[in-house]
Amino acid sequence: MSPAKLRVAICGGGVGGLTCAVALSRSKDIQVDVYEAANEYAEIGAGIGVWPRAWKVLCDLGLAGDLSKAAMVPPDNEPKVAFDFRKGDQSDGIDFYTLVTPGGMIAFHRADFHRVLLNHLSPRCRTYTKKRLVSYQQVAGQSPNLITLQFQDGTSASCDVLVGADGVKSATRRKFVEELASIARARGRSTDAQKLSDLGPPRWSGTIAYRAIIDAERLRSLLPKHRVLNNPMVYFGANSQLTVYPIARGSKINFAAMRAQYDREYTTFDQPWVQDVPVQDLLSEFDQWEPEVQALFKCINKVNRWAIHTTLPLPSFVSGHVALLGDAAHAMMPYQGAGAGQAIEDAFVLASLLTDPRTTLTTLDRALRAYDTVRRPFAQHVQNVSREAGLLYTLNQPGLTFDRPARPEAPADAKKLEEISSRIRRNWEWAWTTTIDSDLQRALRILDEHPGRNGWSCVTG
Numbered sequence: 001m002s003p004a005k006l007r008v009a010i011c012g013g014g015v016g017g018l019t020c021a022v023a024l025s026r027s028k029d030i031q032v033d034v035y036e037a038a039n040e041y042a043e044i045g046a047g048i049g050v051w052p053r054a055w056k057v058l059c060d061l062g063l064a065g066d067l068s069k070a071a072m073v074p075p076d077n078e079p080k081v082a083f084d085f086r087k088g089d090q091s092d093g094i095d096f097y098t099l100v101t102p103g104g105m106i107a108f109h110r111a112d113f114h115r116v117l118l119n120h121l122s123p124r125c126r127t128y129t130k131k132r133l134v135s136y137q138q139v140a141g142q143s144p145n146l147i148t149l150q151f152q153d154g155t156s157a158s159c160d161v162l163v164g165a166d167g168v169k170s171a172t173r174r175k176f177v178e179e180l181a182s183i184a185r186a187r188g189r190s191t192d193a194q195k196l197s198d199l200g201p202p203r204w205s206g207t208i209a210y211r212a213i214i215d216a217e218r219l220r221s222l223l224p225k226h227r228v229l230n231n232p233m234v235y236f237g238a239n240s241q242l243t244v245y246p247i248a249r250g251s252k253i254n255f256a257a258m259r260a261q262y263d264r265e266y267t268t269f270d271q272p273w274v275q276d277v278p279v280q281d282l283l284s285e286f287d288q289w290e291p292e293v294q295a296l297f298k299c300i301n302k303v304n305r306w307a308i309h310t311t312l313p314l315p316s317f318v319s320g321h322v323a324l325l326g327d328a329a330h331a332m333m334p335y336q337g338a339g340a341g342q343a344i345e346d347a348f349v350l351a352s353l354l355t356d357p358r359t360t361l362t363t364l365d366r367a368l369r370a371y372d373t374v375r376r377p378f379a380q381h382v383q384n385v386s387r388e389a390g391l392l393y394t395l396n397q398p399g400l401t402f403d404r405p406a407r408p409e410a411p412a413d414a415k416k417l418e419e420i421s422s423r424i425r426r427n428w429e430w431a432w433t434t435t436i437d438s439d440l441q442r443a444l445r446i447l448d449e450h451p452g453r454n455g456w457s458c459v460t461g
């Protein structure tokens with residue numbers, strides 16, 4: 001067997017890492033090693049929604065057949081209700097907008113989704129568990145041992161390219177920003193170095209998510225015509241919001257309730273980020289909400305509380321031969337159901353560039369530059385509009401708040417609800433009006449460009 005043209009190590013076997021591994025392991029020229037910190041490759045028992053851009057990637061990777069079997073509704077491109085929006089924080093809730101999009105949002109149980117990714121990994125791809133990356137070193141020009149990885153268990157490994165797909169608490173990102181900062185420092189730019197160092201740690205968004213899975217039969221027995229049994233729903237309210245949608249072919253309902261305190265955004269959350277809490281905690285936060293929301297609460301046996309953390313925008317997703325993807329690169333608010341989809345898109349574009357015949361150890365810088373050029377602006381845009389969506393959903397946008405229960409027949413209230421509706425649609429249009437294909441073509445065209453005076457290196461600082 002001829003030696004691989006590139007040895008790629010992927011740190012983290014979540015949605016982004018596994019998608020990257022599936023995409024890379026289609027090429028016999030690439031050796032792929034996935035290092036996962038947990039004892040097994042697994043996902044939490046919650047829902048996940050993807051939009052047409054990411055769905056197209058999953059189709060291109062040959063996953064559509066297996067994923068369609070697990071989807072709530074077999075995906076197609078027909079107009080579908082993506083979400084019904086309702087103002088739910090008053091005794092008589094108000095239906096105010098139905099978002100219809102081509103194909104709608106395609107919803108899965110996370111465990112089903114993860115299983116399909118794992119089943120599609122090529123046997124050539126080597127996977128490891130209990131390998132928590134603590135740091136890495138890269139020494140320019142020292143191939144084949146260009147990058148050395150250190151794990152918590154005292155072992156080490158080496159690779160030509162390191163993909164940091166280790167989520168919002170990414171150890172790769174921590175080292176990555178240190179690297180960028182030390183380059184800036186070496187160039188005498190100590191203020192920039194400090195700013196870069198500050199980009200490392202994730203920040204608390206000021207928002208808590210309560211997550212649960214509801215048994216659909218139980219809800220049906222309580223309220224047979226509950227609208228979430230058929231349609232994905234978003235319930236709005238002052239400083240709070242609920243996203244609920246059917247998963248697992250309609251047998252379960254994914255439930256996420258948000259409590260936002262924007263005055264605490266980017267402060268430190270000093271308790272465990274994820275914790276089981278009594279259902280009573282949730283009930284007391286939402287006791288003024290309408291009866292159909294209360295019906296959801298009555299069906300919850302177990303709820304956990306997540307402190308939602310995000311990351312600040314980086315000046316590059318690439319440093320030397322290390323590339324960040326997914327939450328490690330751009331952890332975002334979950335209000336557009338987009339974080340996993342963006343990780344999938346990163347993984348696909350990066351893998352397509354690395355597997356392209358024009359990419360070799362010698363031209364690696366160019367491929368990584370193309371990844372950063374195409375993916376960073378897009379993912380950071382989605383990160384921004386996801387935050388904006390949160391401000392809208394929790395009625396925190398200036399001029400779009402209510403100091404008493406809203407009445408759709410009151411012109412001022414109707415006008416606000418209309419404005420909220422049009423902003424929801426406008427902010428979210430990227431998900432169905434743009435395609436991953438054109439971005440990928442743009443990235444691949446960069447592989448034909450010539451390096452400028454300073455070469456292709458993405459080391460910024």
Ligand SMILES: Cc1cc2nc3c(=O)[nH]c(=O)nc-3n(C[C@H](O)[C@H](O)[C@H](O)COP(=O)(O)OP(=O)(O)OC[C@H]3O[C@@H](n4cnc5c(N)ncnc54)[C@H](O)[C@@H]3O)c2cc1C
Nearest residue numbers: 012014015016037049133166167326327337338339340341
């Ligand atoms: C309430 C909520 C709802 C959401 N809903 C949606 C949705 O509907 N649609 C959507 O697209 N997104 C959604 N998201 C966002 C989505 O879950 C994330 O963006 C996505 O999981 C990121 O994928 P990832 O692969 O980058 O990271 P992760 O899925 O977090 O995977 C990271 C992996 O790396 C491993 N790891 C961590 N540290 C190390 C280390 N040092 N060494 C080795 N391995 C390590 C972890 O164990 C994990 O397996 C939601 C998020 C929340 C909080």
